Amino acid sequence: MERTADRSALIQDLNRSYGWELADSLTLQQLEQLLAETLNEWIRSDFDRLVQFLYRIDISEARLKRLLEENKGQDTGQLLAGLVLERQWQKIETRRRFRPDDSISDEERW
Structure with a gap:
């Protein structure tokens, strides 16, 4: 079940x-489908953009x-x-895990 x-x-x-300007109301399935359509379009018409995007996503x-093979x-x-989407989830989780705890006072941080 999606949260x-x-x-x-x-x-x-x-x-x-x-x-991008993706609607917040998209389901994960709709988001993945929209992303797949965009990526397929870049494969057909703007391969450099696809490569740059994948590099930026890391x-x-x-x-x-391996996945393609x-x-x-x-x-x-x-x-x-x-x-x-998997990589973006990883980035979000990493940020959450290493986000500073703002509830600790400056005095206690020392």
Whole structure:
């Protein structure tokens, strides 16, 4: 079951990081489908943009190659969309984990 706050955080992060205007009301499935369509369009018409995007997202090239080899014949945009969303979740969780605890007073931090 999808948690609304997490989905919302993911959409907000994508909008903020990449200048998109994704609707906060999208389900995870709709978001993944929209992302897959965009990535497939870039594969067909703007491969440089796709490469730059994947680099900026920080998708492991080795993992990407392995995924594509293991899933030949499957929709490449869909595979990439899954990787992109997984990576964004990782970034959000890392930020949450290492966010400073604002409830500690400045005096106690020393």
